[in-house]
Amino acid sequence: QVQLQQSGPGLVKPSGTLSLTCAVSGGSVSGSHWWSWVRQSPGKGLEWIGEIYLSGGTNYNPSLKNRVTMSVDKSKNQFSLNLNSLTAADTAVYYCAGMLVAMDVWGQGTTVTVS
């Protein structure tokens, strides 16, 4: 059974870049899942950030498109999120997730504070 383990800093500075990684276990990052990032803040609820597939194909939320980059590292069996030009509005819990049909597997979440 696929499991996801997130890592990355919990505190980042305004105008800086957030970098989060999601390690895949019990399966391959090159498997059938599309790999997504979702964030959750009290003000905006659950917000889909974007997704990436093994071929490197990406699909980003237009509201964040200019600031988001996602990548897959097959050698490390993991995928990553970079979000730049951070403001306080980016403060949220960030989740990685895997999507076969819907999001059937989730990481534990990383609380990110921009300050």
Add this chain to the structure above:
Amino acid sequence: DIVMTQSPDSLAVSLGERATINCKSSRSVLNTSNNKNYLAWYQQKLGHPPELLIYWASTRESGVPDRFTGSGSGTDFTLTISSLQAADVAVYYCQQYYSSPYTFGQGTKLEIK
């Protein structure tokens, strides 16, 4: 973007009673080519990530108790919990994956009366 609107925002139900949560999409999420509704339901308990309950509007994820039932088509959907258990206290979200950006409802908080 497709806007997902849930009702009610919060709900208190007695143990063993039925709980009903509604979700309405601003546009149809039915793909007429395969007759599938691109609608999922998630359960989120405090301090945990969301957990998939239902996809294709009515297909239960493996391991989900059969007291959870999803129904509806097009723009109107319902999640029904037939006999509420204490373990069902959570926030429930609907989500459309018909078109990008995938969007979620605002959530319905379910409590015990």
